[in-house]
Amino acid sequence: MPAVIIKTGKEHMDVQAIHRFLSEDSYWAKGISYELVDNSLQHSFCTGAFTGGQQIGFGRVITDYSTFGWFADFYVLEEYRGQGISKKILTHILAQPWAKRLRRIMLNTKDAHGLYRQFQFRDLANPAFVQEIYRPDIHLQLPG
Template sequence: MNVIISTEKSKLDIDFIHQFLTTAYWAKGRTKQEVITSIEHCLTFGVYINDNQIGFARVLTDYTVFGYLMDVFIAENHRGKGYSKKLIEAIMEHPDLQKVNRWMLATSDAHGLYKQFGFDALSNPDMIMAKWI
């Protein structure tokens, strides 16, 4: 199957994205409007087979220094076929992100995937702070 990865926001299936995210451990309960707002303010990546969306990711970035990889997923019935690896590869190779030299993400279950692209646990976690509301 030929997989297409696109940053064209008009192609995104908002209902598909919202349906997945609202049940994901990291986005449980996120409203459709919150999904729309988050998409508007990020560089987005849709994953498609035959024009049907099967995956998604977004990067919150200033395009110069920092990129935060978020909401990465492949629909369950399409997992195990290398699509998530192709998605992360497309993100890391995107021309607009080549100056970004500080990347972050949060995951509880995909460490192996991200390690293939140079992500690792924080070497100095005492330097990182967070505010949760």
């Protein structure tokens, strides 16, 4: 396999490939529209893994670059999993000067707890303090 290159910035991402994965293969955003994906990247710190010119992994951070970051939409294409690519993406993001200053970094995951624990993610210290409005299928509803 050719070397894996990490790039940042929406302008370097293959938005069509990201949309394809999220809308077809993810468990969290099945059916999401291209427009929603495109807009979400516009307002996030985007990081992608590329090999041979193809985007094979992605993750974004929704952040104020000062105190808080939410990690979202992380994936590596199935045929490239188990090669440390997720770790490269996470390492790259967490090495950013602004990321080192964040007081709180959060994410949701159904099945990658072991990966994220390697990067100091833990269960909520005070779960009773956290509240949410949870609308997992809002992206499937028509506007208005």
